[in-house]
Amino acid sequence: MRKQRYSGLIWLGLLSLFLILSACSSGSANKETAASPPTTPEANASSEPAEQGTEAHLLEEPFAATDLNKLPDRAKQRNDAIIVTLVNPSGAFTPYFTQVGYDGNVNSVLYTPLVRVDTDGLPVPGLAEKWEISEDKLTYTYHLREGLKYSDGSPMTTEDVEFTWTLLHDPSYDGINSVVEAKIKGGQAYKDGKADSIEGIQIIDERTISVTLEETNATALTVLGGPILSKAYYGKDYQFGNLDYIKNLHANPITNGPYKLEKFIPGQEVRFVVNEHYALGKPETEYFIYKTTEGDTWQFIETGEVDYGSFSATTDNIEKLKALGFLNLIPSTASNYGYNQFNLERDPLKDKRVRQALTYGLNRQLIYVDSRQGAASIANIPSSPILWSYTEEDINPYPYDPEKAKQLLDEAGWTVGADGIREKEGVKLRINYLGSKSPNTDIFIAVAKENYQELGVDFVPEQFPDFNTLVSKVNSGDYDMASFSTTIISDPSQGVERFIKGETKGYDNPRIEELYAQGLATGDVEERKAIYHEMFKILNDELPIMFTNYTNSVIAINGRIDGFELNPLAGIAYSLPGWNLQ
Incomplete structure (x- = not known):
């Protein structure tokens, strides 16, 4: 693997920021940052290839709570409810009719x-x-x-x-x-x-x-x-x-899952109560609650306000979580991937050379791996490393290479103007970026701004504290690039379906459509693997989206809770009926 290049100005300017943010949560538990329909992902994580040298950062085996006497009083007093954080859902609690991915987390319980x-x-x-x-x-x-x-x-x-x-x-x-x-x-x-x-x-x-x-x-x-x-x-x-x-x-669903909806207070909580008619047995705990108020997951865990959290698997995070004493820790590898969505209806981004330049010219290693103490790896295809479909064969890793990026922009006809910004036919090369308001987005913006300035690209970022507002802005088409991650991918077809039938506006490749159909037409894993590998190579070259990262997480769960079983392909709903407070 080619050694990554670093910007000294960025590194010095962000070093203290990295040290502070390394102890921050990678996001709420059960996070589904996707503009596609949900399955039910909770842990937004993925494994790190050995050559990245990050194995020392990972929690390789489950870690049991060492001192339940340290359990906060708020958690000790809660005997009939388990609480997990979730980004605020839209309230569309009917399967197949969800508005945002977070609705899917709710529906998986119902x-x-x-x-x-x-x-x-x-x-x-x-x-x-x-x-x-x-x-x-x-x-x-x-x-x-x-x-x-x-x-x-x-x-x-x-x-x-x-x-x-x-x-x-x-x-x-x-x-x-x-x-x-x-x-x-x-x-x-x-x-x-x-x-x-x-x-x-x-x-x-x-x-x-x-x-x-x-x-x-x-x-x-x-x-x-x-x-x-x-x-x-x-x-x-x-x-x-x-x-x-x-x-x-939507607001009054009739359901058949382990819990039924008791009430939904937007911006506060989604409260569930046991479904006494559940076919697979009455859940062990009477109430389950998704806490949807905005706040720091660290604080919620430390104070006992919530019983479960998903954190970036950095060394600092793992050491701090262990020190709390009352948490069971489970390493998690999720089958999703992060990406920057291009608006392919914007003229500059219709040219794959521009999309490739924006990828070569962005220091993804610094943004997604180094700033997170190695708790992530770079993504270059729409498949997680934990899936049988994953491959690195004949896949361009797009290492950080500003000179290659400049060459591609030159070839695409974008020349540097007097103000240092590239232009073509009188139009400036401007990238209006949309992202969620989070520490990781802060790092992305700081690095991208300097990286793209070196290329002659005017980078204009905008952050949104509310995911639904971000999605609405993207749906309006008023953007050039926006950050998301997929929901759980249990089959490789789910990782590529966004590239067929016009689902990614502005992208239409008949060969991708043909391969997608072939991948579903056979049940032979080896045949399917060859089909998806060909598809991955095409998508890796054409970059209808910029693949960004896979992340490693550590699940922290109240040591009193028994019955949790990690299932990265199905989320917490898989074992939730068996969770009980000891």
């Missing part, structure tokens, strides 16, 4: 899917006790558990499954829709208004349902085995071509 994903990424029973897949891999038959009920006591049957799949084929549904992309036989005919029902969906009895696809799909089992909506509640006002009514039901 709903249990038909098929869950275990810690190895393999499907395991959820509300479906078993399933069969036909020999041609086109027909999936799900068997529901006996006696399933919703939070209002009403029965859950295969009619609800049929309703959910059908609802997502309504022409007025405007979300990203993996169920439709699974291509259920007759689904398009229903969507086009040419059929009253979907041919491929067959209810066998109240607990057994089959679905037949038009073509094989490697992710179909879990995609179709997602959360299920109550037909009696969400379907009572359904009319073909009009789903607006569902917005009125």
Whole structure:
């Protein structure tokens, strides 16, 4: 790996800032900073390749609390509730209709899917006790558990499954829709208004349902085995071509997960209470709360206001967390990646040479690795190192190289003007950057400003304390570059789906579309690996987004809590029903 170049001016100016921020949280627990629909990621972390020399910084094994007598009084007095921090959700608490990723964290507590994903990424029973897949891999038959009920006591049957799949084929549904992309036989005919029902969906009895696809799909089992909506509640006002009514039901969901919603106070908390009808057994703890007030996760953990936090896995953080005495610590590697989203509808950014220059010309090593004491590594493809699809073969690492960046900008026709800013046909090369208000963003801005000034790029940053406002600004199109991270990626198709069907505005590559389809058409892992590797090489070259980083986290959890099981592919909801206060 090429040795990274450093700016002495930046380093001296930021050294004290790094020392202070190294002890800061990398973000709220359960953080989902994504402009795409959620799964349910909590720990925003990833493993560090050995050659980066960061293994000494990592907590390699779980660390047990050493002195529960140090537990703050506030936490000692809490005997029937567990509290976790979360960035404020929008309140769209209906699966498939979420507005921001944080809604997904809430929904993962409220709903249990038909098929869950275990810690190895393999499907395991959820509300479906078993399933069969036909020999041609086109027909999936799900068997529901006996006696399933919703939070209002009403029965859950295969009619609800049929309703959910059908609802997502309504022409007025405007979300990203993996169920439709699974291509259920007759689904398009229903969507086009040419059929009253979907041919491929067959209810066998109240607990057994089959679905037949038009073509094989490697992710179909879990995609179709997602959360299920109550037909009696969400379907009572359904009319073909009009789903607006569902917005009125977001705040009062009828659910089938371990907890049900008690109340949502925006900017304060999302409070859940045990769902006494939960099929997989009554949760051990009566209440679960997402604390959504803004604040320092360190303070919340130290004072006992919250029981769980996710922190950047720096040496300083780990030592400080250990010193508190009352926390269990678990190293975490999450399967997401960070990225800077380019606005490809802006003329300068339509040229991949400009996008490549902005990547070569940004000291990502300093921003994402060194400033975080090695608790991160550089990302160059849309796949985390913990996934079987990850590769570095034939992948350009885009090392910090200002001269290469300048060369690319010269080739693209951007010449340095009298004021030091590049211009082309009378237009200045300006990058309006949007980011969340956080210590890590402060570092990014400080480094990027100097890096891009050296290239002759006018870098104009703007920070937002509220994630929803940031997303709104991005959706308006009034930006050039914005920082995000993906939600949990349990299958490589999820890491690349943003690059197909116009999901990334301004990017359209037929070969990517073709490879995406091929990757879903086979269940052979080696075949899929070769397909995604080709896709990664294309995306690594064209850079429709700037890949930034994978992060390593350490989960800190109140030592009184028993039953926590880390599942980076499914989030805390996977083991939440078994959490209990000792």
